[in-house]
Amino acid sequence: MIGGSTHGTPARTALEPSWLGPASYWQPAHIPTSAWLEHAPFGFWLVDELRPRAVAELGTHYGFSFFVFAEAVRRLGLESQLYALDTWQGDDHAGFYGEDVYESVRTVADRDYAGFTHLLRGYFSDSRPLIEDASIDLLHIDGRHGYADAREDFDEWASAVRDGGVILFHDIAERSEGFGVWRLWEELAPRHPSFSFTHGHGLGVLGVGDVRSDGLTALFEADAATVREARATYERLGAVVSRQATLEAMPAEVASLHDVVHSLSGEIDRLHGEIERREAAITELRASTSWRVTRPLRGLGRARDRLLGRRSRP
Known part of the structure; x- marks a missing residue:
């Protein structure tokens, strides 16, 4: 039921700010490759x-942020429906990839979050008619990152968010060539209740209509000191998730290095065998009759070289 228990998670203490809570300290259940790792603590808190x-979610890729939202829904016991939209083919920013990426996301969703997660495969515009206006509480825009692409996604999907909802924009701090979400954010933020995180490539939090959340209102109306505190807190919590991801990746990296070492060992053994074969061939040649017969000719060649002032060949 909506607003259910958190499986024993303690309530926020009186000393904690309203934009921080027990869910902020949760660790993700699934950590695939992602540029969103450091925003997991805020994602957990936001769902709570x-x-x-x-x-x-527009742009799911390996599914990390989607799994964060799904894990929060599961742990909180909410009756929520989650929609992941992607072609699962890639693009010039994320790179292009094979069917295995979609299958990996589908496997986790079906196994751990069955019944309330839905993968809508295709272009975002193709799936828009499936989502009613004013039906979404949380919209995460993380598709192609060019300005025109992000603007199109916002223009087409903003009407799907109900009054009091939130739109997240990832990569608002990324200004590399081809990225333009920062520009869209600079246009939208002054006209709406908003807050921005600068770590993890940047995350923009945009309020829609009448925001009725005390925690979000505290962020949207934060003074400079509170902005610094909130950013530093979630950056620190995000670093914990990033370190956890590194630790979880280490066994696979070690196994990969073992494979490289094994491959190199095989190549070294092959080269040693080749050296031994060539040395054996040289020994056999020097022991042959033809080598002995041509020895005087080789001596004449060395004498000729000395006469011509050239270094004798070995």
Whole structure:
């Protein structure tokens, strides 16, 4: 049921700010490769704060942020529906990839979050008619990162968010060539309740309509000191998730290095065998009759070289 228990998670203490809570300290259950790792603590907190009936994500890739939202829904016991939208083919920013990426996301969703997660495969515009206007509480925009692409996604999907909802924009701090979400954020943020994180490539938090969340209102109306504190807190918590991801990746990296060492050992053995074969061939040649017969000729060649002032060959 909506607003259910957190499986024993303690309530926020009186000393904690309203934009921080027990869910902020959760660790992800799944950590695939992602540029969103450091925003997991805020993602957990946001789902706890909003208690959304519906979440939609534009751009899921390996599924990390989607799994964060799904894990929060599961742990909180919410009756939410989550929609992941992607072609699962890649693009010029994320790179292009094979069917295995989609299958990996589908496997986790079916196994751990069955019944409330839905993978809508295709272009975002193709799936828009499937989502009713004013039906989404949390919209995460993380598709292609050019300005025109991000603007199109916002223009087409903003109407799907209900009054009091939130739109997240990833990569608002990324200004590399081809990235333009920062530009869209600079246009939207002054006209809406908003807050921005600068770590983890940047995450923009945009309020839609009448924001009724005390925690979000505290962020949207934060003074300079509170902005610094909130950013530093979530950056620190995000670093913990990033370190956890590194630790979890280490066994696979070690196994990969073992494979490289094994491959190199095989190549070294092959080269040693080749050296031994060539040395044996040289020994056999020098022991042959033809080598002995041509020895005087080789001596004449060395004498000729000395006469011509050239270094004798070995």
